[in-house]
Amino acid sequence: MYSLSQIRTGLKIGRSNPAFFGRELNRLYYSGLGQQNYNHxxxxxxxxxxxxxxxxxxxxxxxxxxxxxxxxxLEKRVSRGSHTVEFLRGNFTNRDLQETVYISASPQLYAQREELDATFYDVINVWIEDGWDKSIGTVLPETMTKRALEVSEQYPNKRLIVHYLQPHYPFIGAPELNARSPFEDAQSKADIWGELMERKRSLSPETVWAAYRDNLSIALPAVEELMRELPGRTVVTSDHGNMIGERAAPIPIREWGHPPGIYTEELVSVPWLVYDNGDRKEIITGESVAKADEVSSDVVTERLENLGYV
Known part of the structure; x- marks a missing residue:
């Protein structure tokens, strides 16, 4: 649940900015006054x-x-979250998933591992490996496809979850729109959506939408390559959506990004694309071989900031 202290803090912050105040009121509406911590x-x-x-x-x-x-x-589905943390919480908390390998470009699974307490057969944190592109501040889609194919050969009888970062910010094809240059002080923030909410940036929704669409265009060829190589039934989906200046509800503020606890159409309607490629896998469970990766908290924080989380 969203605690009362979290709600009070959000409302207090929102007093200095009408948009953030409206966001907190909308969050109270969707979360049942803080009684649910993901979209049920x-x-x-x-x-x-x-x-x-x-x-x-x-x-x-x-x-x-x-x-x-x-x-x-292609079908439409409703996600359990408007934010990656909610998606993870709503789908994986306290679950025994020793038939599944999670290959992740996002540091959120690692950052939330203790709260989630999920047991996967293995977890491959590509963002820890040399797959992280420091010049952009993300993991590129072709890197994820290459790593996923390697893992598929290693674990042919496991369900695979492959968590790409795109079309999530930062914008690969429009780096001038990103809130933080990779060459700037590492302490600077990368919250493009907060900058837009606070009107610290003057960008039209059309400009941001074009960069967002471009991120998806960049990812699709790598995703298709993986789909055509992986055996069995592959589903392409998303953890959540994103708002690009549309009006939220019930308080009609202009919303940017993907704040947790707000379940508008733009934020929780996600694709569900089903593709069958030959015979289904024979899925076999087994005792987890996942190792406890140890990563500096500074590295985790830096990765999250590169992705616009603060």
Missing amino acids: DGVDVVAEDWDNLLILDACRYDMFEAQSTLPGR
Whole structure:
């Protein structure tokens, strides 16, 4: 649940900015006055029928529908979160998933590991490895595809979750829009959505939308390559969507980004693309071989800030 202290803090911060105050009121509305910590109307992805689950971080349904040329049958689903942490919390908390390997470009699974207390057969943190592109501050989609294919060969009888970062910020093709240059002081923040909410940046929704769409365009070829190589049933989906200056509800503020606890259409409607490639996998469970990666808290914080989390 969102604690009363968290709600009070949010409202206190919001007093100095009408947009943030409206956001906190909307959060109270969607979370049942703080009584639920994820969207209970969303789909339980673990219980769905797939061999491989490819997650496009922050990919809203309408953008995917208009832009994707990936093969398969497209449906719309409702996510359990409007933020990656909520998605993870709503789908994986306290679950024994020793038939599943999670390959992640996002540091959020690692950052939330103690709260989630989920047991995967293995977890591959690509963002810790040399897959992190320091010049942009993300993991590129082709890096994820290459690593996922290697893991597929290593674990042919496991369900695979492959968590790409795109189309999530930062904008690969429009670095001038990113809130923080990789060459600036590491202490500077990268919260592009907060800057837009506070009107510290003057960017039109059309400009931001174009950069957001471009991130998806950059990711789709790598995703298609992986889909065509992986055996069995592959589902392409997203953990949540993103708002690009649309009016939220019930308080009609202009919303940016993907704040937790706000379940608008733009934030929780996600693609669910089903693609069958040959025979289904024979999924075998087994005792977890996942190792406890030890990463400096400074590295985790820096990675999260590069992605716009503060």
